[in-house]
Amino acid sequence: MLPWLQNYIQQETHCVIGLMSGTSLDGIDAALCEVAGSGDTLRAQLRGFLSVPFAPDVRERIQSACQNGGVEDAARLNVELGELFAAAALQLMAQHDLSRADVHLIGSHGQTICHLPDERATLQIGEPAIIVERSGITTVADFRPRDMACGGQGAPLVPYADWCLLRRADTHRVVQNIGGIGNCTLLPAGCALDEVRAWDTGPGNMVMDECARGLTNGERAFDQDGEMAARGPVDEAWLAQLMEHPFFARRPPKSTGREDFGCTYTSMFVEEGRRRGLSAEGIVATATALTAQSIAHSLRAFGASIFDAARARNIELIVGGGGAFNPMLRRMLQERLANGFTAGDNTHQIPITVLTHEDCGLRSDAKEALAFAMLAHETIMGAANNVPGATGASRRVVLGKIIPGG
Ligand SMILES: Nc1ncnc2c1ncn2[C@@H]1O[C@H](COP(=O)(O)OP(=O)(O)O)[C@@H](O)[C@H]1O
Numbered sequence: 001m002l003p004w005l006q007n008y009i010q011q012e013t014h015c016v017i018g019l020m021s022g023t024s025l026d027g028i029d030a031a032l033c034e035v036a037g038s039g040d041t042l043r044a045q046l047r048g049f050l051s052v053p054f055a056p057d058v059r060e061r062i063q064s065a066c067q068n069g070g071v072e073d074a075a076r077l078n079v080e081l082g083e084l085f086a087a088a089a090l091q092l093m094a095q096h097d098l099s100r101a102d103v104h105l106i107g108s109h110g111q112t113i114c115h116l117p118d119e120r121a122t123l124q125i126g127e128p129a130i131i132v133e134r135s136g137i138t139t140v141a142d143f144r145p146r147d148m149a150c151g152g153q154g155a156p157l158v159p160y161a162d163w164c165l166l167r168r169a170d171t172h173r174v175v176q177n178i179g180g181i182g183n184c185t186l187l188p189a190g191c192a193l194d195e196v197r198a199w200d201t202g203p204g205n206m207v208m209d210e211c212a213r214g215l216t217n218g219e220r221a222f223d224q225d226g227e228m229a230a231r232g233p234v235d236e237a238w239l240a241q242l243m244e245h246p247f248f249a250r251r252p253p254k255s256t257g258r259e260d261f262g263c264t265y266t267s268m269f270v271e272e273g274r275r276r277g278l279s280a281e282g283i284v285a286t287a288t289a290l291t292a293q294s295i296a297h298s299l300r301a302f303g304a305s306i307f308d309a310a311r312a313r314n315i316e317l318i319v320g321g322g323g324a325f326n327p328m329l330r331r332m333l334q335e336r337l338a339n340g341f342t343a344g345d346n347t348h349q350i351p352i353t354v355l356t357h358e359d360c361g362l363r364s365d366a367k368e369a370l371a372f373a374m375l376a377h378e379t380i381m382g383a384a385n386n387v388p389g390a391t392g393a394s395r396r397v398v399l400g401k402i403i404p405g406g
């Protein structure tokens, strides 16, 4: 056995860094975490966080690799992002005055540049060997392929952390992440891990961001504080048509990405908005409403059989990811969920309260990076850390690939 591993297992609490970059391509998130326990007893506390934005040219290169990149582009970008992920970890350590001996483990999600779940193909880049070489710290990366190897979609993986951090005995909860893509984790009151369900709800910020960027000639990277959407209006008739996209009707488990709602989709979206005579603000408002509507739709269409009115009388929907900072999006979501939810037996109306991670003692921007610190820790502990109810995998497995440090 590696002496390092013996050491790790003997510690009571572990200092773990989680690294994450999502489909928004806004930058690398790095979370410094204290992790203890495993499985049922897994606990985690955030000790520090930073987010390093991508330079515009890096962002463009990632985007073009996602769309039409060749193998050479991907291989080069893998190295470049490996350096950037390593630099983010080192910056976080410097900020907290930590040496390599103080940090026990890094969990790196990497950057997805291709995700084709139906073909069991996925590619996250940001070479972990470089992270290990620069930091000296053992790193777990490449979490998704193992789940896909046993028939899962490889996503979402954060529900494992949601279950650990946010399940409650007496309240049904939905953890709704709004990153580039939206995804929800359903945690019925008092649920065991095998009762957890999760799926992608559709676009999160991705369409809104691209519309805001395109319509302001790159002046805005996103609709800061929902300012454009607030000037709307939403084109409701168009919104109804947009909801006919086949992804929304598909039964979970399901996942999506830039392949469905990336640049090609947004170009058509903006063109159609213009054809309908909408202003830039109206187009962004309708994109915002599409995210809100698809979240509300997914809960009504697929959540009914999961939340039992006999187990709890209310649902808390906990919004996270960068979308949690968009007040217009939160308001549209609140409006669309105001009537609550009809439970599976069709007799009970369950009220829904919309909260943010901050209301639950967590950070909306840091939770996903925290989750990858937790997942990496479980990999080292040899604990199965996928959620078959979320990914559709045929069984529970230990995710990730380990690159030893030192
Ligand atoms: N103040 C804000 N107002 C509106 N949107 C915001 C704000 N802060 C962050 N965002 C949105 O959050 C996105 C980043 O969210 P994030 O959770 O990092 O997504 P991902 O996981 O896909 O990288 C930004 O692209 C932007 O759309």
Ligand SMILES: [Mg+2]
Binding pocket: 021, 022, 023, 024, 025, 026, 027, 029, 179
């Ligand atoms: Mg991000």
